[in-house]
Amino acid sequence: MRPMQRLAAFILDLCFTAYIAAILLRIVIPEMIFGEPPPPMIGAEYFTVIFASLTNAIIGQAVNASLGISFITGRLPEGKLRSAQATQGLIALVLTIWAGWIVTEISPIELFSGEGVKGAGRIFGALFTPEFDIVGEALSAMMETVFTAFMATIISVPIAFVVSFAAARNVMAISPVGKAIYVVLRGLLNIMRSMEPIIWAIIFSVWVGIGPFAGMLALVVHTIASLSKQYSEQIEDVNNGPIEAISATGANRLQVLWFAIVPQCLIPFLSFTIYRWDINVRMATIIGIVGGGGIGYLLTQYQGLSRYHEVGTLIIIITLVVWILDVISARVRAALR
Amino acid sequence: MPLLSVRNLSHTYPNGHHALKNVSFDVEAGEFLVIIGLSGSGKSTLLRCVNRLIEPTSGTIILNGKDVTRIDGESLRKHRASIGMIFQHFNLIARHSVVQNVLYGALGDTPTWKSIGGAFSAQQRERALKNLSITGIPEKANNRADSLSGGQQQRVAIARALMQEPQLLLADEPVASLDPATSHSVMRYLDRINKEMHTTVICNLHFLSLVREYATRVLALRGGELVFDGMPDAITEDWFKAIYGDDAVQVEIR
Numbered sequence: 001m002r003p004m005q006r007l008a009a010f011i012l013d014l015c016f017t018a019y020i021a022a023i024l025l026r027i028v029i030p031e032m033i034f035g036e037p038p039p040p041m042i043g044a045e046y047f048t049v050i051f052a053s054l055t056n057a058i059i060g061q062a063v064n065a066s067l068g069i070s071f072i073t074g075r076l077p078e079g080k081l082r083s084a085q086a087t088q089g090l091i092a093l094v095l096t097i098w099a100g101w102i103v104t105e106i107s108p109i110e111l112f113s114g115e116g117v118k119g120a121g122r123i124f125g126a127l128f129t130p131e132f133d134i135v136g137e138a139l140s141a142m143m144e145t146v147f148t149a150f151m152a153t154i155i156s157v158p159i160a161f162v163v164s165f166a167a168a169r170n171v172m173a174i175s176p177v178g179k180a181i182y183v184v185l186r187g188l189l190n191i192m193r194s195m196e197p198i199i200w201a202i203i204f205s206v207w208v209g210i211g212p213f214a215g216m217l218a219l220v221v222h223t224i225a226s227l228s229k230q231y232s233e234q235i236e237d238v239n240n241g242p243i244e245a246i247s248a249t250g251a252n253r254l255q256v257l258w259f260a261i262v263p264q265c266l267i268p269f270l271s272f273t274i275y276r277w278d279i280n281v282r283m284a285t286i287i288g289i290v291g292g293g294g295i296g297y298l299l300t301q302y303q304g305l306s307r308y309h310e311v312g313t314l315i316i317i318i319t320l321v322v323w324i325l326d327v328i329s330a331r332v333r334a335a336l337r
Numbered sequence: 338m339p340l341l342s343v344r345n346l347s348h349t350y351p352n353g354h355h356a357l358k359n360v361s362f363d364v365e366a367g368e369f370l371v372i373i374g375l376s377g378s379g380k381s382t383l384l385r386c387v388n389r390l391i392e393p394t395s396g397t398i399i400l401n402g403k404d405v406t407r408i409d410g411e412s413l414r415k416h417r418a419s420i421g422m423i424f425q426h427f428n429l430i431a432r433h434s435v436v437q438n439v440l441y442g443a444l445g446d447t448p449t450w451k452s453i454g455g456a457f458s459a460q461q462r463e464r465a466l467k468n469l470s471i472t473g474i475p476e477k478a479n480n481r482a483d484s485l486s487g488g489q490q491q492r493v494a495i496a497r498a499l500m501q502e503p504q505l506l507l508a509d510e511p512v513a514s515l516d517p518a519t520s521h522s523v524m525r526y527l528d529r530i531n532k533e534m535h536t537t538v539i540c541n542l543h544f545l546s547l548v549r550e551y552a553t554r555v556l557a558l559r560g561g562e563l564v565f566d567g568m569p570d571a572i573t574e575d576w577f578k579a580i581y582g583d584d585a586v587q588v589e590i591r
Contacts, residue, residue, distance in 0.1 A: 245428035245494070248388055249501060250418025250445025251452075258453050259441055263430045 012068030013057035126308030145294030149280035152219030164231030192225035205291030215292020278329040339363035346396035371552035418445030421498025431483035442500025468496035488519035508540040
């Protein structure tokens with residue numbers, strides 16, 4: 001193991017043990033003893049967490065076997081050390097589930113209490129007796145949502161198409177500059193993708209005002225990132241034979257790209273795109289709730305007024321449209337295969 | 338002056354595998370040179386070094402008296418365009434038509450934007466159809482490439498190579514994925530191109546019976562080294578064992 005790997009493993013072990021110690025001290029034990037959230041952390045607790053983490057991480061380095069080391073090297077130790085490691089992992093899993101149960105305030109009593117069931121009956125009753133007076137309004141809002149998703153997809157496709165080639169390892173690995181662009185671009189796309197569209201929707205609803213345009217912009221950001229990644233993985237997956245053959249004719253890089261790579265990608269690209277539109281319709285509904293317009297926005301309005309019969313209508317329409325689009329998109333994608 | 342002169346050519350892959358070790362030979366214009374050897378003996382690497390699809394690690398490659406080992410950019414593309422190449426798996430663009438695939442042989446001397454716009458000249462189209470006639474499948478011009486049989490696809494690939502009007506044709510195991518009858522048909526097209534159009538051919542082959550029938554000269558590689566350079570008739574049983582190993586048995590293809 002190189003020193004940097006050793007350091008990384010050490011830090012991982014520190015974090016791992018600190019995590020176990022912290023959920024034990026802050027969540028599991030207080031719940032067992034007091035049955036309520038504990039007072040703010042005190043010095044002794046900090047000391048315990050740090051002491052436990054250091055001890056475990058140092059032991060790990062000393063015997064040259066720990067979860068951190070296994071994670072970095074991808075290898076498990078043999079014999080007793082292996083079962084010790086498995087035990088540590090198991091303890092972490094059990095504690096996590098236990099702490100998760102406490103933190104999410106899981107309570108079967110509330111779910112099935114008389115009071116709770118009565119409330120559920122009220123809302124289900126309202127949802128299943130939808131108010132059809134608003135069907136016209138709901139349908140036009142749904143159309144807004146579908147178009148928002150459609151436009152977001154259409155606008156993203158050409159951008160993602162161009163970006164994906166610069167984010168494909170086999171296209172960019174030809175020079176150090178290309179490799180650098182590839183690494184930076186992949187990182188950027190991952191960040192863009194890991195920011196949920198709902199957060200972009202909040203940003204854009206302040207930027208351009210509440211409405212479908214904000215929702216569309218939010219979806220565009222996310223769609224460019226997602227499609228670029230899917231497209232570029234497809235590009236990395238193409239058969240090398242045609243690339244060799246076209247290169248052998250004396251074609252330049254752009255011609256190789258266009259004649260050997262693009263034809264192998266177009267159908268999968270189309271399939272990804274249709275699926276993305278399908279996803280975007282669902283996302284556009286959610287985005288509407290935070291200010292992206294369309295049926296999601298209508299939903300929050302009626303929900304805010306506690307008009308659950310109208311909410312019922314909206315839910316039926318959303319479910320129907322999403323289901324129909326899902327069927328269509330699955331059919332088209334199957335036909336493309 | 339030989340058409341092609343390879344001197345002390347070596348290639349080492351990034352994983353450390355020595356595919357070619359110090360290989361030297363000359364090829365005269367008009368030869369039908371066949372390279373034999375086991376899979377992994379370096380035959381494919383050798384062919385790809387000639388048109389620089391693979392960069393030689395050391396040694397020189399001289400074509401028509403010009404050192405092409407380290408050229409790049411435009412002159413590398415001109416070099417490649419002067420050499421046709423066909424492959425074991427044909428490497429056609431599956432979803433495009435046969436005639437389009439043949440036209441791609443002209444990419445080397447078509448301006449980028451024209452080619453991407455599909456604006457090949459009338460003269461290029463005429464030549465593409467003529468080359469399809471030479472390889473015997475003019476009626477398939479507008480079919481999709483992947484709708485053709487293996488033998489037909491290889492003939493499309495030959496027509497594509499002919500678009501380059503090559504002085505040299507490289508064939509990397511051109512019949513290895515074809516059945517015996519089709520193999521002979523494809524080999525006969527290569528033979529005709531060699532005899533009638535005076536194109537020099539360097540061809541990797543597995544079957545010695547094909548070698549004896551078509552080669553004017555044979556090279557053999559073993560473990561990346563050149564172990565035999567001579568006439569097809571000179572491959573005796575002893576040589577055969579030296580090239581393919583003691584356990585090898587000759588298989589005939591008729």
